Amino acid sequence: MFKSGFISIIGRPNAGKSTLLNALLNEKLAITSPKPQTTRDNIMGILNLPDAQLVFIDTPGIHKPHHRLGKHLNRNAYQAITESDINLVIVDAAQAFGSGDEFLLSRIANSEVPAFLIVNKIDLLSKEQLLKVLKEWQNRYSFAEIIPISALEKDNIQELLNLCKSYLQEGIQYFPEDMKSDHDAYFQISEIIREKVLYKTEEEVPHSVAVVLEHVEENEKQLFIQAMIVVERSSQKGILIGKQASMIRSIRMAAQKELKRRFQKNVTLELFVRVESNWRNRSSKLTLLGYGDNE
Ligand SMILES: Nc1nc2c(ncn2[C@@H]2O[C@H](COP(=O)(O)OP(=O)(O)OP(=O)(O)O)[C@@H](O)[C@H]2O)c(=O)[nH]1
Numbered sequence: 001m002f003k004s005g006f007i008s009i010i011g012r013p014n015a016g017k018s019t020l021l022n023a024l025l026n027e028k029l030a031i032t033s034p035k036p037q038t039t040r041d042n043i044m045g046i047l048n049l050p051d052a053q054l055v056f057i058d059t060p061g062i063h064k065p066h067h068r069l070g071k072h073l074n075r076n077a078y079q080a081i082t083e084s085d086i087n088l089v090i091v092d093a094a095q096a097f098g099s100g101d102e103f104l105l106s107r108i109a110n111s112e113v114p115a116f117l118i119v120n121k122i123d124l125l126s127k128e129q130l131l132k133v134l135k136e137w138q139n140r141y142s143f144a145e146i147i148p149i150s151a152l153e154k155d156n157i158q159e160l161l162n163l164c165k166s167y168l169q170e171g172i173q174y175f176p177e178d179m180k181s182d183h184d185a186y187f188q189i190s191e192i193i194r195e196k197v198l199y200k201t202e203e204e205v206p207h208s209v210a211v212v213l214e215h216v217e218e219n220e221k222q223l224f225i226q227a228m229i230v231v232e233r234s235s236q237k238g239i240l241i242g243k244q245a246s247m248i249r250s251i252r253m254a255a256q257k258e259l260k261r262r263f264q265k266n267v268t269l270e271l272f273v274r275v276e277s278n279w280r281n282r283s284s285k286l287t288l289l290g291y292g293d294n295e
């Protein structure tokens, strides 16, 4: 019997959803960072086994939105919840239960789809601390399964995969075997650049950034990329460029290095910075930057 199904990974920002997607697929499909709201798109990771196809969907962290962009991110996550055969609700074991978790539980309550609680980051806890966390969560919601993992250290990932598979029903192969994700190389290039910005900047800057590819040229040995980093204010443009262009250079070098590794060829990356005031609140800009604002 061939099994298949859609498995959404949902949770609060920074819980480790994208790190889990990458661990499940054993490949970096989604960027990750210590900054909340790293992921802005639903990202599919398609796992092909001899007798099953598991389609995982990484989603943006569910949070209280302050911009139109934030509302759009939440909508992406809610959409995934309604379309899945299993929901993986992932929490950071080192964080205390809060109103954000309560809200998350309210979004899955009454759903007929089985929900697994994934208690992540157990590498940060002692055995006693973990037992306490598991007990607390057990009392809050009747999850179909509770699985402690470390997405970062790939601890208990195979067990999670086996459990997911055991819950899936007989089904068709939705996607061709050689398809790993629903996003193309262009998306991955712009996301890698955005990831380097997330790591190197602080406060409002990482959240105010979008990356647009303006020109890509490729031959057997070379990849040439021109990309635009869009920010919301001219002060942010100043920060991104930095003293004597030191910041933009360091972003460019870090992105170039990873792109080289990823595409296994020489990469020349050129970065430009442009101000689009208040783009996160402007419907037309959101659409242009790839965050379709379908309100
Ligand atoms: N120690 C530890 N850190 C982890 C683990 N999983 C993820 N992290 C870290 O937690 C941070 C957030 O991880 P992400 O995977 O980007 O989290 P996310 O839930 O996708 O976040 P958003 O996209 O912002 O919603 C990163 O710094 C990760 O390296 C883990 O198992 N252990």
Ligand SMILES: [Mg+2]
Residues within 6 Å of the ligand: 017, 018, 019, 030, 031, 032, 038, 039, 058, 059, 060, 061
């Ligand atoms: Mg993410």
